[in-house]
Amino acid sequence: MKSISSLSNIHKMGVYGDYYEKEESNLIKIKEIKNISLYQIVKYKNSKQDISDFKIHGVNFPVSLKTSSNQSTRILWMGPDNWYVFSTLDIFEDLKAFDDKDFAITNISQSRTVIELEGDSINEVLKKGTPLNVDKLKSGDCANTVYNGITITLDFISNNPNKLRIFGLRSFSESLYHSITDASLEYGYKSI
Numbered sequence: 001m002k003s004i005s006s007l008s009n010i011h012k013m014g015v016y017g018d019y020y021e022k023e024e025s026n027l028i029k030i031k032e033i034k035n036i037s038l039y040q041i042v043k044y045k046n047s048k049q050d051i052s053d054f055k056i057h058g059v060n061f062p063v064s065l066k067t068s069s070n071q072s073t074r075i076l077w078m079g080p081d082n083w084y085v086f087s088t089l090d091i092f093e094d095l096k097a098f099d100d101k102d103f104a105i106t107n108i109s110q111s112r113t114v115i116e117l118e119g120d121s122i123n124e125v126l127k128k129g130t131p132l133n134v135d136k137l138k139s140g141d142c143a144n145t146v147y148n149g150i151t152i153t154l155d156f157i158s159n160n161p162n163k164l165r166i167f168g169l170r171s172f173s174e175s176l177y178h179s180i181t182d183a184s185l186e187y188g189y190k191s192i
Contacts, residue, residue, distance in 0.1 A: 041085060
């Protein structure tokens with residue numbers, strides 16, 4: 001079955017907003033992350049398993065409000081005993097290590113939209129829609145919040161350059177995308 005991007009008819013390449021006479025490196029870059037596997041792993045309340053005994057493609061499970069990653073796989077802490085695992089590789093074999101008596105594993109690849117922002121002004125774009133104090137967050141942090149009333153997860157990938165990913169429900173993808181691009185017009189952005 002072929003996967004259809006939730007933003008396939010919305011995300012168009014080009015430059016928009018206040019980009020005139022600005023260096024391309026000073027524009028916000030916006031792109032949709034596609035073709036990744038995304039799983040939610042939840043440890044049952046009565047489970048005695050220690051999550052530190054598990055790895056996926058060599059990546060440990062992070063502690064509260066943190067992420068762990070390598071080149072292909074990233075794990076986000078979503079709440080107590082709850083993680084998102086996303087990868088560009090097939091992680092199905094790694095998931096077999098999780099006994100269904102102790103863990104619930106759900107493939108949510110088709111239910112989320114992932115938008116990546118990069119640039120010096122991305123915190124200002126976030127401030128226009130979220131009550132979260134994003135200035136205190138840095139590379140390796142993650143947080144659940146809202147953006148203009150839409151529930152999202154923020155994954156801070158890098159501080160140099162500033163780069164983050166926003167996870168939102170697929171059903172809100174167009175509204176989320178339009179909110180982010182509208183907030184980016186003031187700074188100028190490039191869709192890639």
